[in-house]
Amino acid sequence: MAKDVSSRSDVDRFFADFDLGPVEQVSSGDFYFNSYSHREAYEELLKDEVHQEAYRTAILANKHLFRDRVVLVVECGLGLAPYLVAEAGAKTVLAQEKNLIGRHIPRIARLNGHDNIVSVLGDIADPDFALPYGLSEVDVIVSEPMGYLLLHESRIRDVIVARDRFLKPGGKMFPSRFTMNLCAVAAPQEHSLWMDFWEDVQGFDFSDPCQRLTMGTPLISAASQLGSDKDHSSEDAWQRSQLTSTPAELFAIDLMTAPPDVTTRPEFLCGEFELFPRPESGLDEEDTDTPDAHWWRADERSCTDLQHRVDALVVWFDVKFDHAHVPVEYSTGPEAPWTLWQQTILRLPPPSFTGTGAPDCRLDASAMLQPGRTLRGRMALRQASADRRDIDIKLSMEDGRGGSINTLSSFGARCEPLKLFTMLIDPVFVRLPVVDIARAELRLHGNDTTSVLRLRLLLERLQCRSSVAAGSIHSACLHDGRAYTFGTGTSGQLGHGVFRDEPRPLLVASLNHRTVAAVACGDRHTLFLCTPGVVFGTGRNTFGQLASDDLRDFPSPRKIDVEVPSSTPIDVRCGGDHSMVLLANGHVVAFGWNAFGQLGIGVSAFGASPVAAVSSPTLVHPPAPGIRFVSVSCGFAHSLFLSDSGRVYSCGMGSHGQLGNNDRSHRWVPTFIPTIDRCTMVSCGGHHSLVLCDPLGEVYAFGSGSTGKLGRGDDMGDSAIPVKVSGQLPPVASVCCGGAHSLVITRYNSALYGFGMGRRGQLGDGQRRSHPLPTGPVASGVQCMAGGGYHTIAALDSGGIIVFGRSTRGQLGLGFVEDVSVPWPLELPVHELHDSVS
Template identity: 95%
Template sequence: MAKDVSSRSDVDRFFADFDLGPVEQVSSRDFYFNSYSHREAYEELLKDEVHQEAYRTAILANKHLFRDRVVLVVGCGLGLAPYLVAEAGAKVVLAQEKNLIGRYISRIARLNGHDNIVSVPGDITDPEFALPYGLTEVDIIVSEPMGYLLLHESRIRDVIVARDRFLKPGGKMFPSRFTVNLCAVAAPQEYCLWMDFWEDVQGFDFSDPCQRLTMGTPLISAASQLGSDKDHSSEDAWQRSQLTSTPAELFAIDLMTAPPDITTRPEFLCGEFELFPIPQSGPDEEDTDTPDAHVLTDAVLTHGRSCTDLQYRVDALVVWFDVKFDHAHVPVEYSTGPEVPWTLWQQTILRLPPPSFTGTGAPECRLDASAMLQPGRTLRGRMALRQASADRRDIDIKLSMEDGRGGSINTLSSFGARCEPLKLFTMLIDPVFARLPIVDIARAELRLHGNDTTSVLRLRLLLERLQCRSSVAAGSIHSACLHDGKAYTFGTGTSGQLGHGVFRDEPRPLLVASLNHLTVAAVACGDRHTLFLCTTGVVFGTGRNTFGQLASDDLRDFPSPRKIDVEVPSSTPIDVRCGGDHSMVLLANGHVVAFGWNAFGQLGIGVSTFGASTVAAVSSPTLVHPPGPGIRFVSVSCGFAHSLFLSDSGRVYSCGMGSHGQLGNNDRSHRWVPTFIPTIDRCTMVSCGGHHSLVLCDPLREVYAFGSGSTGKLGRGDDMGDSAIPVKVSGQLPPVASVCCGGAHSLVITRHNSALYGFGMGRRGQLGDGQRRSNPLPTGPVTSGVQCMAGGGYHTIAALDSGGIIVFGRSTRGQLGLGFVEDVSVPWPLELPVHESHDSVS
């Protein structure tokens, strides 16, 4: 053993001579999600002769524009741009790079004798970012912000922010403009490969759902390689007969005028196109023995099954971008298209579904072309792009086009594995939903704020509730459920939280009759108050109002639902949440308004303007303090005195009481504004309990817990201490689809069979496992076929796929709605009779 220690010591000394840099500051997430952290990414870029020659010409052929100028190179990394600018005679070259790879800039500059290149580390979108030497403006901005399909992993937003903050009036940008273009392509052999592969994967059939997922995923490839084994470097690699249309420009981005949030605003990334057939060779060049060879029969025009008639098939669309240096006196531009020399970005291939594609069938059926570009005719269509979140790998592409047969093709493609937007898009256009008023409001919101994935995600909870026949909510000692759009409440009603017009308990479910003329889409229960969201977009509240949690200056309790005015211009409520004594409303534009108790900052509205203290009671709906520019929320959750927010990029933010570590920020401090939890990412769901929190994370659908660990509600086995950082729930828990916190217990629904598991406090039977004891590990499955669930103070209520509702746990105040006060430790069916109520909306 001594020899092993000595050997390790020798190796340590051996490595001591090498400075590898501050590698410990770079997380694995940085390397995976940001390719600009890799030297290899820049090496590939530096080998791209088309790209490098264009930049070299644009800069060095316009030296008079750069001479004695202050030039900012945005996101330069290991690119050539700062050194070319220095060669052109710039006075100062500010080489900005936010990744740690930028630490090599100064070293390379010195090596090449360019003392005027200054490395400027930092994120240029950070409001605190500043230029060195007291500089406040620059003459020229140079950038290389392109990614696949221009937007994938692009830095366009960084460049536009730099323009708005630092470019002097009359300044120039290199490059200044991009255009996105497309054309049609025939690739029948490749087409078969795309679908056939999944039917036999090492002897296993992966056809469902992988064939459809493949069709919906853009392919990054040189179009010349489709159906060909030729290398892209070969001059004759591209077979022009595979191109079936002339190019069409889709849209352009002008870096001088584009807004900073352009990548999330598809109205700027949308265009209509018209594809014209490629003119065929004249008669002199055709085979004179078959003068009509280019004329297709009606059958071929209808089905397009002939692999030889490539000039008429449309199996996919090829999309690329062109780069233009319009501000140069010697204009320069280059293309990444299919008919020019190879570039790093190649092209993006959008695979179109064939008309007969069902995922199975005989091979000949798969030779049907998606569309036919008939002689003398054109194909018209529309395409829109959107960067769906702060994760620059998420790009959605919506396409609608004619198929040349009198029909149309409508697809939504996405980089990455985010299938939920596809599901939600389908829900939005479903004819059942089309009849609901909330969908009209949603469509109006999408028209106003952009039909992007983020907007669709904000409708997720509401649409899923509308799709369900039943949904549920639980407060400390009362409950609510929705069935076919009608609201029922039961349990303690001494503060009016049941909304029946009286201050009394109700041991069985009772219809909230004052809302009977409306369709209720969402319900939330707090300690002693309840919120309802109707499909008209109107919010109602009933119950305790001591802290303004019903948004009324009259701090009295309300026994009947009162309308809550959420006065936020140009937006619509799409979800409601209740904490102990505070309330939140999620808006379609990704903002949140909050009101009620704020003693610990759980409203997330920051410090009061009235001196240095915070407002303990807020009776007016107030906008939650945004944690950063462009951050928008898709879900919120409220606990006793803390709140969690899920952003459209999958990040989680927390505020409020932190005494037990329930904010997940590795301390026990309270926070007055939403604060990012850095140790978890790619999250899909959040839930707050009394003093603990649960978060569901992709891609493994794992559950992380933090906060109070007493009674085992963090699911860590024998370790029942508090945790101020998210820790993965232990035990043999299958992949999870949904999470929920009760007052002192936790619940999850698994993806397989929608099985319900619970852990934490169980002495009142709230885990539903037939026991009356706490369990520090997930126990179950209690039952299966669970659609949604809610945890109360000491009870649980869940809605089933069948439309039924089950309850278990504490029943002393009627919160189970069973008509008796004995606790129940196993799932018990709940009946929902329709009763008349006692009051109307106040």
């Protein structure tokens, strides 16, 4: 029979058997901390592979900063940090944790053999708190202070208090910096769900005020991880293809310099932003699982004329360990793999929303994020009260033509907005746009004397029976002066006179009467250089990348007039949606998308402000009088230039360090990279760059390091300065960047090596996985190569062509859609050419 515990005395006696003691009276602050005393809160964080791997790499790759040091781990909970620090060789680890979960730390330390190193401390904010063992300072502080939207439930204040009280001069912070970022997102269906529910709640109308509350309350969600082996999506999950602008950084928090009240003073957590239309990509959603894949593409069945609305802003933070000798960082953004923090959605009002207190201000949506226009704004955050879950978010935006939004939202306990929309705006339409691709680069053999660089460039082309080019999902090759294209052709980029795909190489018939000397592929456009110096272009022209004011797509090659007196075009290059033509006099003309300055034309050519798109060939701004360029390369939104003196210049987007100038700013004119010289080749990828230097044939890489495409081994962080590619790589003769992978040809045997992303087989080693160091050789006798979005094409000394990588859109020209992870011979229909000639 069950024991009768119905009476009060029986209940007391029942619990007395467990000796729990009296009911504890706790303050609201203690209640907050003790709310994290349960296992589940830490189990979720421990299962966050991205977060845990970043901390593991940052600590264990910088053991020299921890060895024989005193390390304070602030608010460590059940995290791995104390034990990783102990593994790194720390002399003393002070694991500070205020809540009740801290009592388990000694047991875990003992289980792992670190009980003589790890000690547990209490409330560091207590004025009477002191370090044990007579210590007065520590060498390193490790913390995990982030929460949703960085500040929600954040403990940044505690970390700064610990820094000010105990970190010795010259000490290190792990992590050292956070950056807040945002991007526009289209969510028409989600908007309907957010709003329509309240109009009929079991037969009752809750629309006002609940619709206003919904619009004013941030939403925690995450981009669907398509292609991931883990499904973290929920009913609120959205697709990466819904992003409709380029990302913008709002502000940064440097834990080494931030004041103690940084989280409560909005002037520190405030930033202005400018959102550019995201160029339409040619890559599918399933391929967008890398931090640098700005390649989201809208489902063409669900959008009109490739335009998307802006219904919300998605906000996220990045974590950086950049004070370490080996820097590490990770992102919680939609471009990156899933993390516990996901992203925060700030919903904007739909056009029909006219709730109480919100005037109906209907504005022309066409005035907003169209090509050549931007959406500017300002956002500020603050922790609004002693409750760490409480955040105020102030947002204002304007389009430069009278349209604006001004909101104040609250995140957390005070969910009732203090003030809602003072002006409304219709959902904004933006034209999607880009990606990138690397181009086929020419080998430059021999010595590095400046007098022969241009000659070698021309001789290589004359000696090459076949040359190749790769776009995001289409390809081109030249054989005996004839051009063949294959892959996706829905924008006319194949030049066959129709808007359709081609699974096998097909002769570009309209150029059959000409000799084609060079070809370059962009995201959805293609350039051909025909002798004697005549340029043709086909495909997408949204940003004037075909040098036409008529911004429609062209399915057949059209002549591009490059009107530069006394000079002849000798080479062509395509970026994501921009184009460049190299002239025999060492000058370069550029046209197309210019939102980040990737054309290198500066601002003087078009007045006092930069121009986001240029449809007429414009001379690239020379870095100095007398500088002559011998080679150029174009990436997603940046460009590299090689001068006849072996110097390298860069311009365009620099957010990943791909300009090599030791910062992450954008440059509107070619800027000298001072840390490398005697260079013979340059190549741009999506968000990374490769440079080849003589006389040793060494390769230097910079920019985005995700998936290992910088070739630095376990270090996959970004690099804003050129770093030498690691591994057992013989002297190199040629380099080439793909969208997320890198390729090199060695001087001896012309062997092909690759590194970076390889899951679609684009490295050709048969393994379908990424390699952070050069792998190969996968082929020998390679004359030139090109890296596309997720595929590779190479021409051989024998005159043959090999392909490998992604094949789902016909970009390998093999006639089937299965990916190929080893070199596969490509057959050209040369018999058709002979028949047509005869």
